[in-house]
Amino acid sequence: MSMGKIAATFALAASVGLGGCSGVRYPSYYVLNVPQQSASPRVPTKQAFGSASVREFSAPRFLKEGAVVYRPGPEQLDYYAYALWAEDPRRVATEALVRELRERGLFKSVDLYDGRQSPDCLIIGSLDHLEEFDEKSNVSVEVGLSAQIVNLRSGEVLWRGTSIKTVKVGDRSVPGVVSEMSSGLGSAVNSLVDSMQARLLALRSSSD
Numbered sequence: 001m002s003m004g005k006i007a008a009t010f011a012l013a014a015s016v017g018l019g020g021c022s023g024v025r026y027p028s029y030y031v032l033n034v035p036q037q038s039a040s041p042r043v044p045t046k047q048a049f050g051s052a053s054v055r056e057f058s059a060p061r062f063l064k065e066g067a068v069v070y071r072p073g074p075e076q077l078d079y080y081a082y083a084l085w086a087e088d089p090r091r092v093a094t095e096a097l098v099r100e101l102r103e104r105g106l107f108k109s110v111d112l113y114d115g116r117q118s119p120d121c122l123i124i125g126s127l128d129h130l131e132e133f134d135e136k137s138n139v140s141v142e143v144g145l146s147a148q149i150v151n152l153r154s155g156e157v158l159w160r161g162t163s164i165k166t167v168k169v170g171d172r173s174v175p176g177v178v179s180e181m182s183s184g185l186g187s188a189v190n191s192l193v194d195s196m197q198a199r200l201l202a203l204r205s206s207s208d
Contacts (some may be wrong), residue, residue: 025082026082027081027082027083027084028083029084030068030083030084030085030086030174030175031085031086031092031178032085032087032089032178032182032185033179033182034092034182034185034189035182035183036099036103036186040104040197042103042104042105043104043106043197043201044105045105047201047204048105048108049108049120049121049200049204050108050120051107051109051110051117051119051120051121052107052109052110052119052120052122053110053112053114053117053119053121053122054094054097054098054101054110054111054112054122054123054125055094055123055125056090056091056094056112056113057090057091057093057094057125057126057127057145058090058125058126058127059089059090059126059130063089063090063127063129063131064088065079066084067079067080067081067083067085068083068084068085068132068177068178069130069132070132070133070177071131071132071133072134080174083174089127089130089185090127092185093125093185093189094112094125095112096186096189097123097125097147097189097193098110098111098112100189100190100193101193106193106196106197106200107121118152119152120151120152121149121150121151121152121158122149122150122152123147123148123149123150124147124148124150125145125147126145126147127145128144128145128146128164129143129144130142130144130185133166139168139169139172139177140166140167140168140169140180141169141177141180142164142165142166142184143164143166143167143184143185143188144162144164145162145164145185145189145192146160146161147160148160148161149196149200158199158200159195159196159200161195161196162192163188163189163195164188165187165188165191166184167183167184167187168180
């Protein structure tokens with residue numbers, strides 16, 4: 001091959017490479033903005049339980065990959081390649097639960113568990129669902145939480161429960177989906193604490 005052809009070949013490769021760079025797509029990052037939804041009254045101080053720590057929520061593997069998840073079909077699961085979480089949803093769910101428990105006054109104190117405290121109760125939770133569901137022309141999101149309260153002094157499970165919320169999506173864009181996920185997570189946390197509160201107050205009444 002002559003020097004002229006080699007030079008022309010490199011020039012073509014360079015132009016293709018530059019064209020590819022101009023089409024680079026960068027990811028967008030999203031944050032769950034969980035609203036405070038509780039309308040329940042605070043638990044009277046005399047009825048509050050002791051100290052509680054909330055361990056960071058666990059989650060199935062598909063929710064730990066860092067991308068917003070969607071299901072194009074009942075047996076399918078996929079990820080938005082350019083829609084990533086700016087903060088781990090497990091952490092967001094955990095903090096939302098801590099905030100709601102503090103707001104209710106169900107325990108005398110509520111903290112994130114770091115392995116160094118000696119609380120009366122440990123709350124262990126899981127973020128089971130946080131994904132978009134596509135069914136023909138309908139788009140919805142499903143948020144699912146489960147948790148249990150363990151009395152660390154006796155080892156007894158005082159309560160366990162599950163909350164699943166399904167919300168239809170009006171704005172069929174990723175920001176619209178994330179907005180409904182935020183709302184669904186707030187509602188799921190609220191329902192979970194409702195169940196928790198009813199059980200613990202019943203236990204308190206039966207022991208008085």
